[in-house]
Amino acid sequence: MTAFASYLARVWQADQGPADVSLRRHWATYREWREMLRSGKSPLELEMPWITLLARDFLREYLQALPRATTRAFEYGSGGSGLFFLRYAAEVISVEHDRDWFAMVSDRVRQRGDSGWQVDLVEPEALSSGELQHEPSDPGVYGSADNRFAGKHFRKYAASIDRFPDESFDVVLVDGRSRPACLRHAAPKVKKNGLLVLDNAERHYYLERDPVPHDQFTLVHSSYGALISSPQLTRTNIYQRRSHP
Numbered sequence: 001m002t003a004f005a006s007y008l009a010r011v012w013q014a015d016q017g018p019a020d021v022s023l024r025r026h027w028a029t030y031r032e033w034r035e036m037l038r039s040g041k042s043p044l045e046l047e048m049p050w051i052t053l054l055a056r057d058f059l060r061e062y063l064q065a066l067p068r069a070t071t072r073a074f075e076y077g078s079g080g081s082g083l084f085f086l087r088y089a090a091e092v093i094s095v096e097h098d099r100d101w102f103a104m105v106s107d108r109v110r111q112r113g114d115s116g117w118q119v120d121l122v123e124p125e126a127l128s129s130g131e132l133q134h135e136p137s138d139p140g141v142y143g144s145a146d147n148r149f150a151g152k153h154f155r156k157y158a159a160s161i162d163r164f165p166d167e168s169f170d171v172v173l174v175d176g177r178s179r180p181a182c183l184r185h186a187a188p189k190v191k192k193n194g195l196l197v198l199d200n201a202e203r204h205y206y207l208e209r210d211p212v213p214h215d216q217f218t219l220v221h222s223s224y225g226a227l228i229s230s231p232q233l234t235r236t237n238i239y240q241r242r243s244h245p
Contacts, residue, residue, distance in 0.1 A: 003212050007226075010233060014202070021054065021223075029053045033226035043229050044108065047087075050079065050175060051199045055236035057195030058077040059171065062195060063088035066170060074161055074169045074189065077121050077176030078105045080228075085171070086117055094119045095160045112118035124152040124177070137205035139184040144177050145205070153208050154178035158185050169193045175199040183211035192243045193219075201210050201237040217241055 003006060007030055008023075030060045034099035036046065043050045049059070052159040060116075063071065064141070066088065075086040076102070092116070096102040109117050136143040141151040158181035171194060172186040183198065183206070190196050194218060198206060202224065221238035 003124075007233075011111070011225045014233070014235070025054075025224075029226055033228075034047075036229050037231060041229060044083070045080070045106070046229060047080050047083035048228050049081030049084050049173060049199075050077075050228055050230070051081075051197070051236040052223045052234060053226045053228060054198075055197070055221060055238060056228065058083075058221045058223075058238055059195070059197070062164065064231055065172075072169045073171045073173070074164070074186070075173040075175065076179070076182045077173070078102070081173055081175065082119070083108075084236070086114060090116055091172070092117045093164075095122050095157060095159055095176070096120070097123055097157055098152065099123065120160060122157040122231075124154050125156065127151055127153055135205075136178070137208040139209060139211045141182040142178050142181045145203075146177075148176075149177070154181065158182045161185050161189050164189055167194075170194045171197065173199070179206045180209060180211045186224045187211075187213055187216065187241075189221050190217075190241045192241055194241050196239040198237045198239070200234050202235040212239055 008026055045234060068088055069090050071089040072091045072214045074093045075081055075091045076095055082092050089220055096119060099121060102119065105119050109119055125221040136145040142155040142158055144154060154177050158178050162185060166188045168189050170191055174182045174186060174197060186196060217239040219237060220240045224235040225233055227234045
């Protein structure tokens with residue numbers, strides 16, 4: 001079996017059969033992915049979000065149809081995605097939990113001299129004395145499944161989007177910590193017909209407690225496959241907020 005055939009079999013198995021993507025499109029995606037891996041470049045260097053290539057294409061087509069002067073994006077997690085959004089949006093707000101990565105990304109922002117990209121550092125906080133670490137699938141407890149953050153919560157991180165009025169952003173990307181909580185806080189901030197993006201959606205606990213309101217959002221894209229600049233495969237879900245209830 002060729003490497004491409006093996007890749008395709010894994011993708012189709014995850015989707016329980018051929019997805020609504022042509023074989024030619026899968027081949028083009030696979031070739032681009034292999035070139036990225038050979039280059040050794042990171043998503044920050046490539047100025048791309050760390051999501052599936054197919055999801056990137058979906059986002060790009062959506063953003064290209066919007067007027068850049070009024071387009072706004074928000075993201076949990078920072079890096080190449082911010083640079084990607086800046087091609088299509090006048091304003092990008094990123095929130096980052098890691099101080100070292102924040103310093104690196106902030107340096108990249110300074111080098112560009114682009115005032116349209118704001119990166120905020122919001123680190124996790126220690127749980128109060130006697131407060132228990134609950135199931136990370138619960139949006140109301142702001143936890144993380146990563147053992148490095150045991151005994152900490154991401155309440156301020158997830159709630160950082162609350163300072164903006166409802167329906168402020170055309171796209172919100174959730175690719176950081178405490179994602180169920182971030183989805184819950186982000187949903188009302190997405191404009192009508194705007195997009196809410198969840199990366200690594202194969203981690204079922206992210207969606208276990210329905211943090212994306214079904215009565216307001218429709219799943220318009222879900223791709224399992226090549227992850228930008230990584231040999232791993234993952235799933236990215238994209239939800240669109242309905243224009244009417």
